[in-house]
Amino acid sequence: KITVDLPDFKGRARILGVHARGKPLEPDVDLEAIARRTPGFSGAQLENLMNEAAISSARAGKSTIGWEQIDGAVDRIMVGLEKKGGTANLALKQNELVAYHEAGHAICGALIPDYDQVQKISIVPRSNGAGGLTFFAPQESRLESGMYSKQYLESQLAVALGGRLAEELVFGEDFVTTGASNDIQQVANIAKRMVKEWGMSKDVGLVALQTPDSGGPFMGREMGTPRTKWGSRIMGTVDAEVERLVNNSYLTAKKILSENRDLLDHLAKVLVEQEVVSAEEFQMMLVEFGSKTIQYEVVGEERNREKLPFQGMPAAASL
Structure with missing residues (x-):
């Protein structure tokens, strides 16, 4: 080959x-x-x-x-192709929801340090099933090396949760939609790999719980450790660490969007009106709303006392 x-x-x-x-x-x-x-x-x-x-x-x-x-x-x-009729076939409420969702992704991506640049924001539905999309231009050096820092991966988690957070802030917890399903799956996969494959958890340590050839949990088989012993000793910690990573990123996205609500509302309004916002237009909005120089970092290790949506989440191995 x-x-x-x-x-x-x-x-x-x-x-x-x-x-x-x-x-x-x-x-x-x-x-x-x-x-x-x-x-x-x-x-x-x-x-x-x-x-x-x-x-x-x-x-x-x-x-x-x-x-x-x-x-x-x-x-x-x-x-994929744009669906015929664009957003004209959708109810105004649905367009607004998609606009806020994509605006949440874009604003989180723009205000987190060293993240990929927003290229375009669109609420035009696509043939691949996407109701809207925020295009990010990945840095050339990251693509070529295939190496991603822990900070960048944590930022990815926060940006992916930005759409769901925008829905929650604007429409309320009872009116969030299934539009974030792919985002939540992406978040779960990244957080699991950070803990189980890439050694990015102090509590779990430099332990590989996945092997390239097995495609599943390592669980000590290659070292002769009984599967159940390995599982009972570490998997509870893995679950807690995955939960911590996701919740910290959730809090970061919530802080960004709560403190930039005027920008969120304006960007969503423009998206509903014109369907697409270019990188240049978005940068002008960041300047207009005084948001361009605001930079947030993913929150630290200490667990926030606030009630979080991912507490008691399913075991990491089955997410």
């Missing part, structure tokens, strides 16, 4: 240059800017991007390819 690495920034720019031949671009379309927007894209996806943009331009009766066509092609490759 031959493994081909994904192209880096310079590689993507060169590949885009090859596939842009014979395709007239508008003067403001820069191949390097497209390359910066497409970390993680393969050569085949970049070829598809340029072809999709050319087809979209032709359908619009244009002789050149503009940013509108490029953006549309990137979105289709990443998350």
Whole structure:
């Protein structure tokens, strides 16, 4: 089996240059800017991007390819086609809920240190089932190295919970929706791996409870330790540590959105009105509401006395 690495920034720019031949671009379309927007894209996806943009331009009766066509092609490759009718087929209340959910993700991502940049926020439903999406541009160095710090992973947890927190703050706990199901699954998976695979818990320590070949709990089999003995000694601590990580991130997201409620309301309102908010528009909002320089860090080890939604959560092994 031959493994081909994904192209880096310079590689993507060169590949885009090859596939842009014979395709007239508008003067403001820069191949390097497209390359910066497409970390993680393969050569085949970049070829598809340029072809999709050319087809979209032709359908619009244009002789050149503009940013509108490029953006549309990137979105289709990443998350599928827009559903016909966009948000017009949805009730206003549903649009508002999706708008607040996505605004929660975006604001948490923007106000946590050293997190990925918000690229675009959209409430347009997609063919893959997504009701809305917040696009983040991952840092090139993280993608290339495949290495993620504990701080970054904790930030991921908080950003993923931002959508659910926004629903809760605005509509109340009794009116949260299933829209956060994928977010909650992502949070559970990351928190479990931090504790069980990556040694990111002081209480559990540098112990691997998963092995690449088994695909399941290690439980001491390779060391001759009885499975039940290992489980009773450590798995209770694992559960508590997963719960702690998730709850700390929940509190971080809640603090950010509670203290920036005006920004949350404004961003959601604009999303309902125009469906999509660009990175540039979002940055202007952060400046307008005085939020750009506010930076939060994921809260510390001590358990907050506040009642938390993930207390007594299921065992980490079965999340």
